[in-house]
Amino acid sequence: MFTNFPFFPQQASAQAGQVDAIYFFMVAVTAFFSILIAGLVVYFAFKYRRRHRDEIGHAIHGSLALELLWTVIPFFITMVMFVWGAKVFFDMYRPPAGAMEIHVVGKQWMWKVQHMDGRREINELHVPVGRPVKLIMGSEDVLHSYYIPDFRVKADVIPGRYNVLWFTATRPGNYHLFCAEYCGTKHSGMIGTVTAMEPADFQAWLSGGRADESPVAAGEKLFADLTCNTCHLTDTQGRGPMLTNLFGKQVELQGGGTVTVDEAYIRESIVLPQAKVVAGFQPLMPTFQGLVTEEQLLQLIAYVRSLSQQGEAPGAAPQSPTMPQSSSRPVVEKK
Amino acid sequence: MDTLNYINNGHGLASWLLTKDHKRIALLYLVSITFFFFLGGLFAFMIRLELLTPAGDVLTAENYNKMFTMHGVVMVFFFLIPSIPAVLGNFLIPIMIGAKDLAFPRLNLISWYIYVLGGIFTLVAALSGGVDTGWTFYTPYSTAAANSHVITAALGVFITGFSSILTGLNFIVTIHRMRAPGLTWFRLPLFVWAHYATSLVMILGTPVIAITVLLVAAERVLHMGIFDPALGGDPVLFQHLFWFYSHPAVYIMILPAMGVISEIVQAFARKNVFGYSFIAFSSLAIAIIGFLVWGHHIFVAGQSVYAGMLFSIISYIVAVPSAIKVFNWTATIYRGSISLDSPMLYAFGFLGLFTIGGLTGLFLAAMGLDIHMHDTYFVVAHFHYIMVGGAIMGYLGGLHYWWPKITGKLYSEPAAKLAAGLVFIGFNLTFFPQFLVGYLGMPRRYHMYPPEFQVFNVMSTLGATILSVGYLLPMFYFVHSIFRGKPSPADPWGAKGLEWEVPSPPPTENFAVTPIVTHGTHQYAPSKEVGVV
Ligand SMILES: [Cu+2]
Ligand SMILES: [Cu+2]
Numbered sequence: 001m002f003t004n005f006p007f008f009p010q011q012a013s014a015q016a017g018q019v020d021a022i023y024f025f026m027v028a029v030t031a032f033f034s035i036l037i038a039g040l041v042v043y044f045a046f047k048y049r050r051r052h053r054d055e056i057g058h059a060i061h062g063s064l065a066l067e068l069l070w071t072v073i074p075f076f077i078t079m080v081m082f083v084w085g086a087k088v089f090f091d092m093y094r095p096p097a098g099a100m101e102i103h104v105v106g107k108q109w110m111w112k113v114q115h116m117d118g119r120r121e122i123n124e125l126h127v128p129v130g131r132p133v134k135l136i137m138g139s140e141d142v143l144h145s146y147y148i149p150d151f152r153v154k155a156d157v158i159p160g161r162y163n164v165l166w167f168t169a170t171r172p173g174n175y176h177l178f179c180a181e182y183c184g185t186k187h188s189g190m191i192g193t194v195t196a197m198e199p200a201d202f203q204a205w206l207s208g209g210r211a212d213e214s215p216v217a218a219g220e221k222l223f224a225d226l227t228c229n230t231c232h233l234t235d236t237q238g239r240g241p242m243l244t245n246l247f248g249k250q251v252e253l254q255g256g257g258t259v260t261v262d263e264a265y266i267r268e269s270i271v272l273p274q275a276k277v278v279a280g281f282q283p284l285m286p287t288f289q290g291l292v293t294e295e296q297l298l299q300l301i302a303y304v305r306s307l308s309q310q311g312e313a314p315g316a317a318p319q320s321p322t323m324p325q326s327s328s329r330p331v332v333e334k335k
Numbered sequence: 336m337d338t339l340n341y342i343n344n345g346h347g348l349a350s351w352l353l354t355k356d357h358k359r360i361a362l363l364y365l366v367s368i369t370f371f372f373f374l375g376g377l378f379a380f381m382i383r384l385e386l387l388t389p390a391g392d393v394l395t396a397e398n399y400n401k402m403f404t405m406h407g408v409v410m411v412f413f414f415l416i417p418s419i420p421a422v423l424g425n426f427l428i429p430i431m432i433g434a435k436d437l438a439f440p441r442l443n444l445i446s447w448y449i450y451v452l453g454g455i456f457t458l459v460a461a462l463s464g465g466v467d468t469g470w471t472f473y474t475p476y477s478t479a480a481a482n483s484h485v486i487t488a489a490l491g492v493f494i495t496g497f498s499s500i501l502t503g504l505n506f507i508v509t510i511h512r513m514r515a516p517g518l519t520w521f522r523l524p525l526f527v528w529a530h531y532a533t534s535l536v537m538i539l540g541t542p543v544i545a546i547t548v549l550l551v552a553a554e555r556v557l558h559m560g561i562f563d564p565a566l567g568g569d570p571v572l573f574q575h576l577f578w579f580y581s582h583p584a585v586y587i588m589i590l591p592a593m594g595v596i597s598e599i600v601q602a603f604a605r606k607n608v609f610g611y612s613f614i615a616f617s618s619l620a621i622a623i624i625g626f627l628v629w630g631h632h633i634f635v636a637g638q639s640v641y642a643g644m645l646f647s648i649i650s651y652i653v654a655v656p657s658a659i660k661v662f663n664w665t666a667t668i669y670r671g672s673i674s675l676d677s678p679m680l681y682a683f684g685f686l687g688l689f690t691i692g693g694l695t696g697l698f699l700a701a702m703g704l705d706i707h708m709h710d711t712y713f714v715v716a717h718f719h720y721i722m723v724g725g726a727i728m729g730y731l732g733g734l735h736y737w738w739p740k741i742t743g744k745l746y747s748e749p750a751a752k753l754a755a756g757l758v759f760i761g762f763n764l765t766f767f768p769q770f771l772v773g774y775l776g777m778p779r780r781y782h783m784y785p786p787e788f789q790v791f792n793v794m795s796t797l798g799a800t801i802l803s804v805g806y807l808l809p810m811f812y813f814v815h816s817i818f819r820g821k822p823s824p825a826d827p828w829g830a831k832g833l834e835w836e837v838p839s840p841p842p843t844e845n846f847a848v849t850p851i852v853t854h855g856t857h858q859y860a861p862s863k864e865v866g867v868v
Contacts, residue, residue, distance in 0.1 A: 009775050022704045023774070030694040037690050040665050041683055048604075050674040054829070057606025057671035059860035062663075067613050070662040071655060078651035081701050086644050088703025093640055108480070142476040143570060145635065145710060149776020152707040156636045158571065159475060160564025163637050176785065180710040180778045182469050184480055185396050188781035272567070289565075 012175055012196065013151035014168040018088050020152070025084070029077060092153065095166035099134035100127075103215060103298045106137065106144035106157040109186035111177065112295065116302075118212040123192030125177065127169050128202035134166040136263065140294040145181035148194050156181055162263050169196035219303025222296055226288065240285055241278050247308035252279040266301045340743065340840045355440035356843055361426035362741070363447050368422060369810075371413040371454065376803060378406035383765075383799040386792045391783040399782040400467040401483065407470025409461075412492050413454055415726055416584060419591035420502060420537075421450070423733045424530045426741060428506060430834045430841060431524050433515025433850045438508040446501040453495030460487035469780060471581075474562035474573040478554040485555060489548040496545045499587070503537030506530050515833075517852035524832060524856040525614055529594025532618035536583045536590070536625065544580035547573065571636050578629035586625045588722055589689075590618055592729025593660055596682050599736050600664050601857035602830035603679035604671025608857065610663040617656030624653040634705045643702055650700035657693050661686065676828065677751035681732030684759045688724025692717060695770065713773025716766045724762055731758070731809065738813065739827045743840040744820030750812040757805030764798025832856045 011017055048057070102125070105112045113121045127133045137146055139159040146165055147154040155165040179190035197205060212218070223229055231240035241251075247266075250258045254277040259265055268275055270292065273285035292300065341358045345351075351359055381402045385393040394402065425443065429436050437443050460466055466488040468477040477485050510531050514523070551573070553559045560566030562573040593614075601608050608614060630638055630646030638646075664686060673679070695717040699705050708714060739745055772791035777784055784792070826835040833852075837845055 007771060007775075019704055019707050022701055023698070026694075026698045026701070026704070029697070030691065033694060034687070034690050037661060037665055038687050041668065041686055044665075044668045044671070045673050045675065045683070048668065048671050048673050050605075050672045055605065055672040056859040057604050057673075059607060059858075060609060060666075060670060061607065062610035062613070062666075066662075066666065067610055067659070071659055074655050074658040075652075078654055078697065079648075081697055082648050082651045085701025085703045085705070086647060088701075089634070089643065089706065090640065090703075092703060092706060142480050143473060147710075147776070147778065149707065149711075154635050154706050154709060158564075158637060160570070161637065176776060178776065178778045182400075182471075182473065182476070182780045184476060185400065185467070187400070188391070188396065188778075188783045 009152075010150040010171070010173075010175070012169060012171045012173060013148075013153065014170055015088075015092050016150070016152045016170075018091065022081075022084055022088060026081065029081075092166075095134040095164060096132045099132035099166055101134050101136060102127075103295070103302075104135045104137040104146060104157070105140060105294045105298070106146070106179070106183075106190075107140035107294075108142065108184050109179070109190040111146070111179075111190065111192055114212070114215055114295065114298070115206065116214060116216075117206060118214040118217070119206055120212055123177070123190075125192070125194045126202060126205055127194065127196055128199040129169045129172055129196050130199065132166055132168045134164060136298065137163050137165060138294045138298065142183050143181045144179045144183050144190065147178045147180035148175055149178070150175040151194070154180055162267070169194075172196050172198055172201075215299040215302040216306045218296075219299035219301070219306075222292070222300055223303055226291070228300075231285065239282070241281060243304050244307045247305045253277065254279045254281075254283075263301050263305075266304050267297055270297060270300060338838070339842060340838065341843045342743070342840050344843045353444070355436070355444055357425050357429050357437050357440065357443055358741075358841065358843075360443050360447055361422050364417065364421040364425060364450070367447075367451060367454065368414055368418055371409050372418075372806075375406055375409035375414055376806065378402045378409065380799060380803060382406060383796040385782065386784070387796045389784050389786045389789050389792075394782070396782045397467060398465075400469075400780070401465035403780055404466050404469050404488075405457075405461050408457060408466070408488060408492065410722075411470055411584070411588075412495055413450075413457065415588040415722055416499060417450060417495075417502075418588075418726070418730045419595060419733060420506070420530060420533060420587075421447075421498075423595065423730075423737060424506065424526075424533075424591060425502075427737065427834055428509060428527060428530060429513070430837060430845050431527055431832065431856075432510065432513060432518055433833055433846060433852065434509065434513040435844050435846065437505045438512060439505050442501055443505055446498045446505070449501070450495050450498035453491045453493075453498065456487055456491030456494060460484040460491060463487070471577060472548065472551055472573075473577075474551065474554070474568075474570045475564065478551055478561075479563045479565065486552050489552055493545050493548050496541045499537045500541045503534035503541075506534040507538070510534075515850050515852050521612065521615075522852055522855045523615075524594075525597035525608060525611070525618075526591075526594035528615040529590045529597070529618050532622040533587055533590045533594075535619075536587050536622050539626070540580045540583040540587070543576060544584075547576040547580070550576075571633065571638070574633050574636060575629065578632045579626075582629040582632065583622075583625045585718075585721065586621055588726040589729075590621060592685065592726045592733075593618065595729040595733035595736070596664060596685050597660075598832070598857075599678045599682040599732050600667050602736065602828055602832075603676060603682070604668045604673050605829065605859045606667060606671040606857070607855065607859065608663065609666035609669070610659075611855065613659055614663050617659045620656040621653060624649060624656075628653055631700055631705070634702050635709050647700050647702050651697070654693060654697060654700075657689075661690055661693070677748060677755050678732045678736035678828075680752060680755040680759075681728050681735060684755065684762075685725060685728040685732060688720050688728060688759075688762065692720025692724050695720065707776075708773060710779055711773040712769040712777045712779055715779050716769035716773055719766045719769075723766070728758070731755075734809070734813075736828070737834070738816070739823030740834055740839045740841070742817055742820070743823050743838075744816040745823045745827060746816035746820055747812045750808060754805050754808040754812075757801055757808065759805075761798050761800070761802030761805050765795050765802055766798070768792075768794040768798075831858060 103114045111123050137157045139157045144157040151167045153167045155163045175194045177192040177194050231238050232243050246261050271289040274283050277283045467483045468481050550561050554561045560568040562568040562570050628650040631650045634643050768791035772788050777788045823839045825838050
């Protein structure tokens with residue numbers, strides 16, 4: 001199934017080439033300096049080998065010019081590495097607008113995936129080639145890390161916050177999926193397969209199997225089941241703020257400061273409502289921690305988001321400009 | 336013919352267990368550290384045995400996880416960190432600076448007892464069922480999920496930390512206050528400089544790990560929400576605290592080895608070091624800058640990009656002083672009088688392996704590349720090149736170099752050369768394939784793995800077998816030398832330095848009269864004292 005060239009991973013994503021380019025540069029630098037040092041040591045050891053018992057070496061104390069030379073040269077080489085590495089990281093960090101979103105939840109020891117049209121999978125991930133895919137990832141228990149070596153992408157999956165991983169697959173095929181962060185007994189069993197397909201095949205696959213409700217629809221149902229809708233009405237008469245057109249906006253908080261509404265903030269509003277109280281409201285929203293699973297949280301978030309983007313196809317949601325990819329703590333700007 | 340020395344000055348167990356002689360305490364450490372080294376090695380061998388085949392067939396997943404955890408905990412906290420400072424540093428620093436003992440001999444003995452107490456906790460944790468969190472104790476797994484003996488092991492780490500702190504304190508005070516007349520800072524052996532820098536890291540860093548493991552215990556037992564998000568904590572906070580100590584801890588392991596290499600290279604090239612002050616100050620630079628790079632362990636844990644960039648650039652900067660050292664050592668053997676005795680073989684091994692280890696660290700500091708390499712076998716290979724290829728090579732080199740001084744006996748040189756060769760070959764065969772399989776994507780801490788990674792793992796296991804023979808051999812010829820070895824003269828290598836001016840083994844008080852120092856350590860050529868460069 002996996003036809004890897006045994007000494008080098010496949011390049012199956014748009015990012016892979018960039019990462020490999022730094023790698024080759026590093027290998028060249030390493031080879032050069034290792035051979036230089038080893039060569040000199042062996043050469044000197046032979047050339048200046050001790051010829052009689054009482055021989056001593058020459059007194060040479062140093063050379064400022066040489067010291068400067070081998071301080072400055074390594075410094076510049078490493079700065080090239082730094083800039084190059086940071087640039088590639090930057091490129092790989094920002095998901096492009098219009099990326100196809102997929103929800104991923106890690107738990108001991110499986111990967112649960114839900115596509116925006118509702119289709120679910122476990123320990124597998126089907127994606128189309130040629131289209132940026134953005135995984136919004138959370139964990140139900142401990143740390144995990146979503147790693148696709150042939151795509152050269154990896155991101156830790158952290159309980160209590162969302163991390164994002166994105167890539168554009170370029171070559172149809174099956175690729176390894178590994179959990180890279182140690183997570184307990186069956187860590188090495190928390191693996192799976194990523195299948196990249198031609199767009200047409202992907203559509204066929206998507207419409208194939210039994211699709212569950214879409215996360216938005218499931219979230220809408222949860223919103224009613226969990227009685228969120230008793231406080232959050234579609235007008236401003238409720239005990240809680242109106243959630244329509246909220247996503248991506250700035251909200252004023254009690255005690256000053258504002259916060260941009262993103263996934264992490266909505267999550268926090270549901271599990272730790274007292275952490276940031278909206279100005280003009282009483283802190284009477286109960287916590288839903290323990291009552292909703294990580295997946296349900298993602299569905300609720302998808303629903304709240306959908307209230308702000310009426311008419312757009314789910315899954316093609318525009319990227320909110322301020323979504324921090326990693327922090328559970330929304331950015332709070334003090335006024 | 337039996338002259339009085341520190342070994343025969345007092346007999347019976349009590350004379351050893353209650354000694355305040357830094358040399359005897361060094362031997363107490365030597366014995367206990369050797370025990371933990373082979374224990375950690377046994378765990379490593381179990382790991383390699385399991386990984387011989389892709390399926391998980393030798394150990395259960397649970398036991399495998401315990402093996403790599405115990406391997407890491409034992410090797411890092413009970414072998415690598417104390418090894419060179421507590422054994423060689425303890426034995427040599429007072430002699431190298433012309434003192435009769437460390438500044439606080441009683442504290443020195445207490446440090447050893449603390450170390451042993453910490454070790455007992457760890458052994459109890461191992462024997463009563465083991466720990467399975469990884470030596471990194473990452474939360475919330477360690478505080479909320481793991482149901483192994485986390486607290487006992489964490490306490491072991493906590494306790495032994497105090498031994499490091501006290502040893503560091505003892506060294507710093509000793510080096511400041513007890514140098515012989517004429518022994519200025521820039522005449523100090525580089526071994527002493529390296530230990531000075533190491534002691535700084537021990538004193539400043541170790542309290543942080545102590546507090547961190549205590550917080551883990553508090554969360555686990557009292558359910559205080561510190562790291563577990565379910566209790567309102569932040570798991571990544573743990574990683575910051577942990578690596579704030581554990582990155583500098585790498586320098587606790589490698590700086591003393593660098594000190595050893597500086598001594599050996601000078602002694603076996605019969606030549607003073609090239610660029611003395613650059614080597615001395617690069618130790619300090621590493622110790623200080625090393626505190627500012629911990630974030631390179633969490634590039635993919637969702638740290639802000641800008642924080643990541645800072646950590647990345649500082650990680651590159653800290654590489655420069657290490658490069659300076661390597662170039663200076665290489666320049667030192669230029670026009671020396673080089674003899675390839677076993678300590679020098681270890682030093683050459685160190686140079687090669689540490690260079691590769693350091694350079695592969697540059698891969699991991701490149702943020703874009705680290706995304707792919709983080710938590711793979713590439714990382715495992717990299718840090719073993721530093722810790723085993725660097726620190727253990729340095730330790731073994733030092734042990735061979737000073738063994739005649741410590742015991743007063745000569746060991747079998749051909750056997751020692753053979754061991755050095757086996758260690759070098761075995762080491763490379765074990766860890767080089769791991770760079771390749773790491774780039775292929777094999778994650779670390781995997782009990783089972785896909786079959787296409789097997790070739791590399793078979794090579795690693797084969798290498799580990801050779802390596803263990805290389806490590807066991809010295810046990811035999813060292814022990815043999817104690818009983819059957821030829822007595823060693825005061826200076827068997829024709830090396831320079833105060834430690835070679837006292838008899839082998841040295842008398843209890845080291846020096847009958849305090850020496851007066853008039854020049855730097857390794858002055859072989861009858862040169863005028865040239866200004867240090
Ligand atoms: Cu895992
Ligand atoms: Cu580090």
